[in-house]
Amino acid sequence: MATLVLPTGRTFPLEIAESAGARRRGLLGRDGVTGALLLSPANSVHTVRMRFAVDVAHLDRELRVLSVRTMRPWRIGRPRLRARHVLEAEAGAMAGWGVRRGMRVEVRTHEPGGPDEE
Template sequence: MATLLLPTGRTLPLEIAESAGARRRGLLGRDGVTGALLLTPASSVHTVRMRFAVDVAYLDRRLRVLSVRTMRPWRIGRPRLRARHVLEAEAGAMDRWGVRRGVRVEVRSGGLDGPGSLEDSGGK
């Protein structure tokens, strides 16, 4: 488990899905998520067989938000140019957290050395 540092200074629990299997599984089979899930590397997501709507933030290699959208279940998102990571949370969370286009988030702990360590490891 890692920590997501938001632009507001607030921290949240963060799961990181780095393996192909973990990225494929994502939030499938769950009824919700505490905090957020980071899929890395990733440039698109789908919500086929999901039980709830999610907010999706597409991040570049420096963890800057390229775009945010809400996806209802049974949707397929288009790949985003320049996206290297995808952050998922329950619908409405990104707005409450201040996560919007242009802001930068940080990932801490959970085997990572600190802010920016995802960009320094070539997207892992």
């Protein structure tokens, strides 16, 4: 697990899908997500066989938001050329968090056995 940190200082739980299998699986088979899921590397997503709509933010290599949109189930998104990562959350979450184009987000990873674990 990791933490998504917004410029406002707000934080949210974050899962990171770095392996090909984890990126392919994404949010499939789930009924929702707590916080967000970061697909890395990735420049596009689809919602085929998804059970719920998602907010999708394309991020560049510096984690700057290139675009934010909501995708209903059974849609295929077009690749974003400058995107290196895709952030997914339940539909409406990113608007509520204030995520918008041009903002830079931060990802804090938690090391096993570190101060965040007991």
